[in-house]
Amino acid sequence: MAKRPTKLQMLQKAGPATKTGPAMESICEDFLSYLRGECHLAANTISAYGRDMNRFVAWLEKRPLSKLKVKDLGRFIESLQEEGLAPASVARNIVAVRTFFKYLQLEGVVTENPAELLATQKMWQRVPGVLTRRQIDQFLSAPRKSDRFWQRDIAMLEVLYATGCRASEVCNLRTRDLSLEERHLRCEGKGGKQRMVPIGSQAIAAINRYLEELRGELAEKNPHPVETLFLSRGGRALDRVQLWRLVKHYARKAGIDDTISPHSLRHSFATHLLAGGADLRQVQEMLGHASIQTTQIYTHVEHSRLKKVHQQYHPRA
The missing domain is CATH 1.10.443.10 (Intergrase catalytic core)
Known part of the structure; x- marks a missing residue:
């Protein structure tokens, strides 16, 4: 009897994730089974996670899971806000993506978990105003x-x-x-x-x-x-x-x-660095943050301002 390929082999064979790709569908089905059988979540919660994963997979399009960074996931969260999702729904989507990537790590599909750095909606709401350039x-x-x-x-x-x-x-x-x-x-x-x-x-x-x-x-x-x-x-x-x-x-x-306030200049400093392509770890070091989770709140601010920065400064915007 032929041995069933691992999830990692299935994704490698299938290439980039797509909404209808059999590899991703299988991964998502197994993820929901994991939530049901091992995490013992309620049926309504699993159903909500299923809808969240459908939205996430649709957003993935041709983005390979193994190459996703926290900035990419920040763009996904921004897209949810642009759709007009309620803050509670956005927060649940964040939890769903975090849990999904933990599952992918357990299964050996990914080695790193960029979703660990995703800011919660509550953290985003604490970010004060940032000055434009x-x-x-x-x-x-x-x-x-x-x-x-x-x-x-x-x-x-x-x-x-x-x-x-x-x-x-x-x-x-x-x-x-x-x-x-x-x-x-x-x-x-x-x-x-x-x-x-x-x-x-x-x-x-x-x-x-x-x-x-x-x-x-x-x-x-x-x-x-x-x-x-x-x-x-x-x-x-x-x-x-x-x-x-x-x-x-x-x-x-x-x-x-x-x-x-003086702290507004600190927030502007971090936001403008990330908008210019600085690495999150480097910004963490310059700010003197003990935890990168404190620094990563700026990933959301940076993405929310990219369009405005582009329109303001790009000669062909």
Whole structure:
């Protein structure tokens, strides 16, 4: 008697997944049997999972399962929202896809599980607003020479966006943390963890101008030496409240919604990196996230803005 081929062999023979492909139909049927026999899910739940899998397989079209990445699955979730599915239905689809990929791992069909990184609907709803690139340009151009400490303020805002650092991390930066020739700086994150963060040429130029033209003058107003990079008018370390107020001030000056905060620049930093094709793990490292699940909430934001970015910047959009 001929030995029945494994699911992996069936998919390899069938090639890319299609809606009507026998390999995918068999895989989905076996998956529902697995939910029924081993997971002991209720009949209504299994029926709902079946509908979710039909939708997922239809979306797959010619995409090979083994080559799917978390960004691809993020596009699938975005397509559900574009269809007008209720948040509860989208959340159930996410759970269905996660469970399906765990099953595929157990069966040896895939070796990696990109669905582990899929954000839940609840996490997506917590993502605050992200500035467009045009708004970023307006915001970073808001400090003018008529502002009293414009050199410091430009440098501070440039660092916030160029590095994605938290407000507290920027406030705690010391002059010895700068390695501008090597184009990076050292910051101390949550739990005292230090990391090296790359920094771009515009932020470097702004920092150098601040150091040459203003910081020494501010430092002289404090009788006690201060290593902190960004100083207040009295020569003391700039604190988070002052930083927050300055961000609000320049947002209003740039004509941008003043509900933004220093953290909005951090969110914009991550979103724009992903939109440009950055790897999720690299963004995680730059943000200083302990868990990649915190970083992957930006995969949804990035995809939701790709169309707008394309329409705004592509010459043939």
